[in-house]
Amino acid sequence: xxxxxxxxxxxxxxxxxxxxxxxxxxxxxxxxxxxxxxxxxxxxxxxxxxxxxxxxxxxxxxxxxxxxxxxxxxxxxxxxxxxxxxxxxxxxxxxxxxxxxxxxxxxxxxxxxxxxxxxxxxxxxxxxxxxxxxxxxxxxxxxxxxxxxxxxxxxxxxxxxxxxxxxxxxxxxxxxxxxxxxxxxxxxxxxxxxxxxxxxxxxxxxxxxxxxxxxxxxxxxxxxxxxxxxxxxxxxxxxxxxxxxxxxxxxxxxxxxxxxxxxxxxxxxxxxxxxxxxxxxxxxxxxxxxxxxxxxxxxxxxxxxxxxxxxxxxxxxxxxxxxxxxxxxxxxxxxxxxxxxxxxxxxxxxxxxxxxxxxxxxxxxxxxxxxxxxxxxxxxxxxxxxxxxxxxxxxxxxxxxxxxxxxxxxxxxxxxxxxxxxxxxxxxxxxxxxxxxxxxxxxxxxxxxxxxxxxxxxxxxxxxxxxxxxxxxxxxxxxxxxxxxxxxxxxxxxxxxxxxxxxxxxxxxxxxxxxxxxxxxxxxxxxxxxxxxxxxxxxxxxxxxxxxxxxxxxxxxxxxxxxxxxxxxxxxxxxxxxxxxxxxxxxxxxxxxxxxxxxxxxxxxxxxxxxxxxxxxxxxxxxxxxxxxxxxxxxxxxxxxxxxxxxxxxxxxxxxxxxxxxxxxxxxxxxxxxxxxxxxxxxxxxxxxxxxxxxxxxxxxxxxxxxxxxxxxxxxxxxxxxxxxxxxxxxxxxxxxxxxxxxxxxxxxxxxxxxxxx
Amino acid sequence: xxxxxxxxxxxxxxxxxxxxxxxxxxxxxxxxxxxxxxxxxxxxxxxxxxxxxxxxxxxxxxxxxxxxxxxxxxxxxxxxxxxxxxxxxxxxxxxxxxxxxxxxxxxxxxxxxxxxxxxxxxx
Numbered sequence: 001x002x003x004x005x006x007x008x009x010x011x012x013x014x015x016x017x018x019x020x021x022x023x024x025x026x027x028x029x030x031x032x033x034x035x036x037x038x039x040x041x042x043x044x045x046x047x048x049x050x051x052x053x054x055x056x057x058x059x060x061x062x063x064x065x066x067x068x069x070x071x072x073x074x075x076x077x078x079x080x081x082x083x084x085x086x087x088x089x090x091x092x093x094x095x096x097x098x099x100x101x102x103x104x105x106x107x108x109x110x111x112x113x114x115x116x117x118x119x120x121x122x123x124x125x126x127x128x129x130x131x132x133x134x135x136x137x138x139x140x141x142x143x144x145x146x147x148x149x150x151x152x153x154x155x156x157x158x159x160x161x162x163x164x165x166x167x168x169x170x171x172x173x174x175x176x177x178x179x180x181x182x183x184x185x186x187x188x189x190x191x192x193x194x195x196x197x198x199x200x201x202x203x204x205x206x207x208x209x210x211x212x213x214x215x216x217x218x219x220x221x222x223x224x225x226x227x228x229x230x231x232x233x234x235x236x237x238x239x240x241x242x243x244x245x246x247x248x249x250x251x252x253x254x255x256x257x258x259x260x261x262x263x264x265x266x267x268x269x270x271x272x273x274x275x276x277x278x279x280x281x282x283x284x285x286x287x288x289x290x291x292x293x294x295x296x297x298x299x300x301x302x303x304x305x306x307x308x309x310x311x312x313x314x315x316x317x318x319x320x321x322x323x324x325x326x327x328x329x330x331x332x333x334x335x336x337x338x339x340x341x342x343x344x345x346x347x348x349x350x351x352x353x354x355x356x357x358x359x360x361x362x363x364x365x366x367x368x369x370x371x372x373x374x375x376x377x378x379x380x381x382x383x384x385x386x387x388x389x390x391x392x393x394x395x396x397x398x399x400x401x402x403x404x405x406x407x408x409x410x411x412x413x414x415x416x417x418x419x420x421x422x423x424x425x426x427x428x429x430x431x432x433x434x435x436x437x438x439x440x441x442x443x444x445x446x447x448x449x450x451x452x453x454x455x456x457x458x459x460x461x462x463x464x465x466x467x468x469x470x471x472x473x474x475x476x477x478x479x480x481x482x483x484x485x486x487x488x489x490x491x492x493x494x495x496x497x498x499x500x501x502x503x504x505x506x507x508x509x510x511x512x513x514x515x516x517x518x519x520x521x522x523x524x525x526x527x528x529x530x531x532x533x534x535x536x537x538x539x540x541x542x543x544x545x546x547x548x549x550x551x552x553x554x555x556x557x558x559x560x561x562x563x564x565x566x567x568x569x570x571x572x573x574x575x576x577x578x579x580x581x582x583x584x585x586x587x588x589x590x591x592x593x594x595x596x597x598x599x600x601x602x603x604x605x606x607x608x609x610x611x612x613x614x615x616x617x618x619x620x621x622x623x624x625x626x627x628x629x630x631x632x633x634x635x636x637x638x639x640x641x642x643x644x645x646x647x648x649x650x651x652x653x654x655x656x657x658x659x660x661x662x663x664x665x666x667x668x669x670x671x672x673x674x675x676x677x678x679x680x681x682x683x684x685x686x687x688x689x690x691x692x693x694x695x696x697x698x699x700x701x702x703x704x705x706x707x708x709x710x711x712x713x714x715x716x717x718x719x720x721x722x723x724x725x726x727x728x729x730x731x732x733x734x735x736x737x738x739x740x741x742x743x744x745x746x747x748x749x750x751x752x753x754x755x756x757x758x
Numbered sequence: 759x760x761x762x763x764x765x766x767x768x769x770x771x772x773x774x775x776x777x778x779x780x781x782x783x784x785x786x787x788x789x790x791x792x793x794x795x796x797x798x799x800x801x802x803x804x805x806x807x808x809x810x811x812x813x814x815x816x817x818x819x820x821x822x823x824x825x826x827x828x829x830x831x832x833x834x835x836x837x838x839x840x841x842x843x844x845x846x847x848x849x850x851x852x853x854x855x856x857x858x859x860x861x862x863x864x865x866x867x868x869x870x871x872x873x874x875x876x877x878x879x880x881x
Binding site for chain 2: 540543544546549550552558579
């Protein structure tokens with residue numbers, strides 16, 4: 001589609017306007033306003049879905065009463081036809097005389113037509129744009145196309161604003177958790193707390209030794225976190241048995257507390273034989289959070305003790321204190337790292353939405369994501385226009401030397417029969433989802449790619465597609481030299497960041513395209529300007545010698561240099577005629593060039609059109625007589641004056657009169673009538689010449705068009721006269737048309753606005 | 759006998775106008791550029807000036823401004839020879855009181871008619 005220049009720069013402004021607001025409420029108002037303005041419409045209503053499964057709800061209006069917006073919103077199911085989001089088709093309604101809410105609003109506010117434009121995101125309908133016109137009939141095609149573009153821009157901007165709001169909200173919630181856990185039990189105090197609990201337990205029961213072991217969330221092995229009264233040998237012994245085959249292991253596995261009255265005879269402590277630390281009786285309790293056992297608290301006495309169930313309950317409650325401290329600390333750590341992540345994401349999202357320069361954006365995205373996930377290097381590849389090849393858009397951590405070596409990888413085929421098409425990036429795009437490979441050497445799917453991976457010395461790779469709304473734009477790949485498995489939260493974060501990046505990128509790319517189109521349009525204008533300059537110059541240069549040629553010939557023909565014999569007279573007449581033709585051609589070319597470049601200016605003044613007509617007929621008197629054509633006039637008296645450029649009005653009449661002479665047979669007649677119709681003066685030039693076929697009538701006013709018959713071919717003409725005449729009548733605010741029948745003459749009529757009471 | 763000054767940078771045009779005006783019985787003074795034309799005005803008092811608009815060094819409009827600035831020539835009728843390309847300057851020429859325009863290329867007979875009209879001589 002071609003966008004007119006004015007609208008193009010307007011779209012560019014809109015794109016910048018949208019990207020400047022990250023607040024949804026502010027953004028929807030801007031969308032409604034911009035849509036109405038660019039479509040030259042009278043009002044607009046914007047409805048959005050909060051969630052994909054929610055109904056459409058009122059979001060913003062432009063020039064529409066609140067009452068109307070409410071009516072539309074409340075009754076939306078009744079009047080809104082089903083919109084198909086994947087086709088992006090707007091619905092044009094030229095008849096708003098309906099009984100539903102839409103009809104009532106149109107009647108109340110005086111709208112005659114409307115266009116419903118779907119706003120889609122991720123292949124589903126997220127909103128709808130209803131634009132109203134007071135004027136009846138079909139809205140202009142360009143307006144509808146521009147609205148589609150605005151809807152497209154709006155879709156990205158809305159998604160972006162929501163993403164930012166979400167990130168802002170989440171980071172605020174995490175801030176609260178972070179502060180709470182920090183006050184309950186800050187990380188440096190966890191060890192202290194565990195030590196206190198262990199000391200308290202020993203003091204309470206008069207025991208001499210004990211330990212707290214925790215289950216490592218990743219390895220599921222038991223880790224000693226606090227201990228008392230244990231020799232180095234015992235500690236080593238315990239560390240070497242971090243699994244289930246120990247007392248602590250039994251407690252974790254069964255989730256039950258246990259009393260060991262005699263270490264020597266109890267089967268659970270059979271393996272204690274040879275233990276250098278003297279211990280006789282023990283108690284061991286699980287540390288439980290919710291339904292999960294996270295560790296074990298054990299105390300022991302080197303004297304024999306008869307621990308009671310009451311003792312065990314007491315130890316259990318101490319254990320639950322420890323569990324709380326540990327859980328708090330874990331939450332604190334988690335909150336801290338998630339907060340950092342969310343803050344980083346929020347920062348990225350905010351920066352993304354404020355950048356419209358594509359290369360800057362590409363670099364920003366790949367640099368920040370690579371650094372954020374501690375990747376050794378990263379690439380951002382973009383699909384080319386055909387969608388068959390990936391082009392490298394930006395890279396991180398890759399040296400120039402490496403680029404020279406792997407130059408062929410800068411452009412990557414997606415064809416699955418090639419090695420490149422087998423790459424994780426290609427697979428990610430084909431499948432349209434994240435691909436994470438923790439060790440490429442062990443992954444069967446990428447056997448073909450292994451060699452390249454080895455050459456580039458990476459072990460792990462994560463690829464995430466860039467999908468702004470429906471179609472993918474490209475893929476981000478992060479490479480790690482060591483085997484690296486990203487946690488689910490990290491993958492989720494990467495996907496969120498990729499989505500935000502994709503939206504920003506799409507907007508920037510659209511903006512870049514708009515800018516490019518504007519630049520090429522300006523270049524075209526420049527060329528057209530040069531053309532006009534050239535034609536002006538050439539025509540002046542031609543006119544100078546023609547002035548002398550024509551002047552001297554006419555001096556001789558007028559007899560000022562003495563008499564001529566008939567042959568000399570005849571030949572000089574031929575020279576004179578051809579000079580006239582050349583002058584006419586130069587004039588026509590100059591006129592059409594100035595008209596096309598909009599540089600032809602009229603000097604308007606009140607004129608009596610009758611005088612101009614009489615003058616022009618007089619000027620053509622010899623041509624009429626030459627062909628024996630009779631000319632009559634029928635001029636209404638008391639005609640109002642017209643506002644016209646006298647030279648150009650004369651040119652219009654001269655063109656029509658000379659055409660009538662050219663295309664009429666000898667001995668026929670031409671009639672010129674002038675009258676008034678309404679607020680216009682109407683001039684008709686009626687001939688009884690060859691006439692014009694219906695199929696030629698439409699093309700008559702095109703430049704360089706000449707009728708297709710022998711008389712036309714035999715008659716001199718540039719094919720510019722009627723085109724110029726048409727433009728000149730237009731510029732005077734009038735209309736020109738022709739009625740004709742092949743073989744029965746033609747009537748050319750033009751109207752020109754009269755000066756009221758003039 | 760009316761005296762006419764012709765100012766044009768094209769010698770052929772000057773000669774053409776001079777020839778035709780002399781045929782009409784007028785006395786003719788000629789200048790090939792604006793400055794020379796203004797120089798002639800310091801000593802001569804023509805009854806009419808035929809002035810080309812598009813001239814190098816000093817264009818016709820500037821010459822016209824200077825003609826009007828001198829008391830001696832402030833009211834001399836001036837006929838401008840114009841190229842069609844110069845329509846923008848017509849407004850200004852109107853303010854500087856131009857008797858008539860002749861569009862190049864021109865028919866010498868029409869020029870004669872306009873000169874006679876400006877000099878209020880019978881056609």
